[in-house]
Every structure is written in C-alpha cells, then in structure tokens.
Amino acid sequence: MRKLTAVLLAGALAMSALTGCAGGSKEAPTTAAPQETTKAAAETEAGSVAAVDNSDKTIYVIVKVLGNQYWSVLQAxxxxxxxxxxxxxxxxxxALESDIEGQLTLLQNAVSAQASGIVIAPLDSVSLDAPITEAFNSGIPVVLVDTVIKSENYSAALLTDNVEAGKTAADEMIRRLKDRGISEDEVAQIGIQVGSTGSQTIIDRVKGFNEYWEENAPEKWVVLNDDIKVNEGDISKAVxxxxxxxxxxxxxxxxxGPNxxxxxGFVTGLTEAKRTDVTxxxxxxxxxxxxxxxxxEYDVASVVQRQYFMGYDGVKTALDLANGETVAEKAIDTGVALVDxxxxxTEEIQGIVNP
Structure with a gap:
C-alpha cells in the first residue's frame, strides 16, 4: 500500500484522525449547500434583527492574511x-500565514478592547487554541470561520467540511486524468504543496484527498506525500x-493546492513553464x-468556498450571541462548489465568487 502520510504532516494528521470524518468512500463525494446562496438572501435575513439597536456593539474580525483575495471576500x-x-x-x-505571534497579538488586542464578539480564522489550530480558549472563557462570544481549533472552546464555527472538500478535489483530479487519457497502467505522480502544517483546514483537506485517492485511484497513480512542500503563505516560495x-x-x-x-503558486509556476500537460x-x-x-489552455479546476457568508454570518452570529441569543448548531458547514x-x-458560481 502506498504511503499516505506526509513526513511534514505526520504529527498533525495523526491528531486530525481523532477528530476528522470517517474514511474514504468509493462513491464520489457530495458538496453541501448552505441555506442561503446569494448576497441578497443574506441581507434579507438580516432584516429581522436590523431594528435592534446595535450601535454600542463592536465585532472584531481577525482574518489570516489581510488583503489576500480570499480573505478580502470574507471581509466584504x-x-x-x-x-x-x-x-x-x-x-x-x-501579512503572512506564518505570523502566528502576530495573530495572537491581534486577538489579545480585541480582548483588551472589550470586543462584543470576536470572529477569527486561526492561523494555527494548536498554537491558537489556548488564547482562543482564554478569550472564550472571559465571556466574549468567539466565532471561528474557515478553520477550527483542537478544542471545543468556542461559541460557533462556520466553515467548510474540509475532509469532504479534499475528497471532492481528489475525485475531480482522478476524473480529469482519466479524461486526458492517462492509462491506469501508466505511472502518474501528483504533487502537493501547502501553506502551513499547523492549519487544521489544510490538514483535513490533505487527509480527505489521500483517503479518497487510496480508495479510488489506480495503483500506479501516486501522491507525492513524502515530498509535500510547505510555502508558509509566501507566494514566491510557492512558485x-x-x-x-x-x-x-x-x-x-x-x-x-489545498489553499x-x-x-x-501552482498557477504561476505552470503558466511560466507553459505546462499545459499537468492537471x-x-x-x-x-x-x-x-x-x-x-x-x-490548461486542465484546471478549483474548489471554491462560500467565504462571503462565513464573514457575514460570522458577524451576525457573534452579534446574536452578544445580545444573549443562542445558536441552534455549533458547527455549520457552508459547503463548496467546483469551478472550471x-x-x-453561471449564476451559481458568480454568486459565490463575486457576491
């Protein structure tokens, strides 16, 4: 059996196995759809609470990388x-996904400012666990978006089911390689690079990808798990x-690319090398x-998340909790879609990527 655990991610994936979803399935994974899929719907939903005077409430939103296009949509x-x-x-x-200390300082600043609520996407699921727990225990509603921490010490979480998202990516890769005419008897190697080894989001996506690959890919098609690159969010390194x-x-x-x-980095590198033969x-x-x-010109697809709604509903949830309300579900899967x-x-994809 091919080796599934990357050397760089071995410890983290072991922890993930304790909390992640069950093993791979031979059926193609499905993607979950949130209850609301348009900006207008989100704004309509807000109408029921807009009459409440929230002018004395301040919600801090701590993203991973300020100015990054993904996080800019969540910010919007x-x-x-x-x-x-x-x-x-x-x-x-x-400024960088590797700046865990910087994010810790931002979290401490929010607590010191007596924020009404905190919405945070943890850069590291282990290192940020204790400070997020401390903020949560202080009585401030803490809503996680995109990434969870290792404990349950938070108020709510809005994020993608990342194990299933990884399986969706693996299913798409296998389908595309077969459509390209790659023989099952031909050696095919799949390269991976990640932004961080400490992000539970990335850990789970790689885990899901490998689980589905092991169950469904031809034996000679191998994932290069012994040489996963870690770019720390540095695009030049990624290229x-x-x-x-x-x-x-x-x-x-x-x-x-799970993030x-x-x-x-892969897009830029493949484009510069003109490698249209690589999916x-x-x-x-x-x-x-x-x-x-x-x-x-390229054989390419991307798994897109509904981060606009993570940002919108993250603030709404934090505000509701600050006003004494409760959440019906602690963890909410916001779902993904494939774009190519x-x-x-299409209206569906544009509603996600350009809300």
Missing part, C-alpha cells in the same frame, strides 16, 4: 453585515516549489486562477 461579507445590522466591525489580519516539483518528477501528471496561496486542482478563486481557467471553464460564468 463581514463589513456588509456590520452595515445591515448596525454594529461596528473592525477587520484586522496578518519555486512548483518549479521544483516539475523538475524533480518527470512523471508528474497533476498538482493539488489559496499554494494554488496561486491542476486547487482551492479558492484568485485572479490568477480565474485567468488560467478562462484561458482554456464550463461553469465559471
């Missing part, structure tokens, strides 16, 4: 919620790692991957 949702619901929203973030994989592995047939930065499945919808998809050249301009 959070800020729109603030406008609709009449509360103040303060959005802050770090360099793409080039390294293309040079080192002559039988590479596909690459998988936005890694996907951008890419990534995550999120940056300007770079949109250009690659629309070019029609065939559906990029």
């Amino acid at each position: 949702g959070a800020e729109q919620a603030g406008k609709n619901l009449g509360c103040k929203v303060v959005v802050v973030g770090t 360099g790692f793409c080039q390294d994989l293309l040079t080192t592995y002559p039988d590479i047939k596909g690459v998988f 936005n930065g890694s996907t951008v 890419m499945v990534g995550f999120d919808f940056s300007a770079e991957i949109e250009t690659m998809i629309r070019s029609g 050249i065939n559906n990029v301009d």
Whole structure:
C-alpha cells in the first residue's frame, strides 16, 4: 500500500484522525449547500434583527492574511453585515500565514478592547487554541470561520467540511486524468504543496484527498506525500516549489493546492513553464486562477468556498450571541462548489465568487 502520510504532516494528521470524518468512500463525494446562496438572501435575513439597536456593539474580525483575495471576500461579507445590522466591525489580519505571534497579538488586542464578539480564522489550530480558549472563557462570544481549533472552546464555527472538500478535489483530479487519457497502467505522480502544517483546514483537506485517492485511484497513480512542500503563505516560495516539483518528477501528471496561496503558486509556476500537460486542482478563486481557467489552455479546476457568508454570518452570529441569543448548531458547514471553464460564468458560481 502506498504511503499516505506526509513526513511534514505526520504529527498533525495523526491528531486530525481523532477528530476528522470517517474514511474514504468509493462513491464520489457530495458538496453541501448552505441555506442561503446569494448576497441578497443574506441581507434579507438580516432584516429581522436590523431594528435592534446595535450601535454600542463592536465585532472584531481577525482574518489570516489581510488583503489576500480570499480573505478580502470574507471581509466584504463581514463589513456588509456590520452595515445591515448596525454594529461596528473592525477587520484586522496578518501579512503572512506564518505570523502566528502576530495573530495572537491581534486577538489579545480585541480582548483588551472589550470586543462584543470576536470572529477569527486561526492561523494555527494548536498554537491558537489556548488564547482562543482564554478569550472564550472571559465571556466574549468567539466565532471561528474557515478553520477550527483542537478544542471545543468556542461559541460557533462556520466553515467548510474540509475532509469532504479534499475528497471532492481528489475525485475531480482522478476524473480529469482519466479524461486526458492517462492509462491506469501508466505511472502518474501528483504533487502537493501547502501553506502551513499547523492549519487544521489544510490538514483535513490533505487527509480527505489521500483517503479518497487510496480508495479510488489506480495503483500506479501516486501522491507525492513524502515530498509535500510547505510555502508558509509566501507566494514566491510557492512558485519555486512548483518549479521544483516539475523538475524533480518527470512523471508528474497533476498538482493539488489545498489553499489559496499554494494554488496561486501552482498557477504561476505552470503558466511560466507553459505546462499545459499537468492537471491542476486547487482551492479558492484568485485572479490568477480565474485567468488560467478562462484561458482554456490548461486542465484546471478549483474548489471554491462560500467565504462571503462565513464573514457575514460570522458577524451576525457573534452579534446574536452578544445580545444573549443562542445558536441552534455549533458547527455549520457552508459547503463548496467546483469551478472550471464550463461553469465559471453561471449564476451559481458568480454568486459565490463575486457576491
């Protein structure tokens, strides 16, 4: 049996196995759809509570990387919620995914400012667990978005079921390789790079990808789990790692980017090398991957999340909790969708990527 656990992610994936979903299935994974799928619907929903005076409430939203296109969409949702619901929203973030200390400082600042609620996407699921627990225990509602921590010490979480999302990416990769005519008897290598080894989001996506791959891919199609690259959110590193994989592995047939930065690195590296023979499945919808998809020259798809609604509903949930309400469900799966050249301009996809 091929080795499934990457050396770089071994410890983290072991922890993930205690809390993740069950093993892979031979059936293609399904994607969950949230109850609301449009910006207008979210704003209509807000109408029922907009009459409440929330002018004395301040919700801090702590994203991973401020200015990153993925997080900018989440920020837009959070800020729109603030406008609709009449509360103040303060959005802050770090410059790099590796700046865990920086995010810790931002969290401490929010607590010191006596925030009415905190919405946070933890950079590291282990390192941020204790400080988030401390904030939660202080009585401040803490809503996690995109990424969970290792404990249950938070008020609510809005995020993608990342194990299932990883399976969706693996299913798409296998389908595309077969459509390209890659023989099951042909050696095919799949390269991976990640933004961080400490993000539970990334850990779970790689876990889901490997589980589905083991159950469904031909034996000679292997994931390069012994050489997963870690770019720490640095796009220049991500591009360099793409080039390294293309040079080192002559039988590479596909690459998988489980987060936005890694996907951008693969897009840039493949484009610069003009490697139209390599299939890419990534995550999120940056300007770079949109250009690659629309070019029609590359075999590419991306798993897109509904981060606008993570931001909007994250603020709404934190505000509701600050006003003494409770949540019906502690964890809410916001769902994913696959985008490629065939559906990029559909109403459904545009409602997600350009809310």
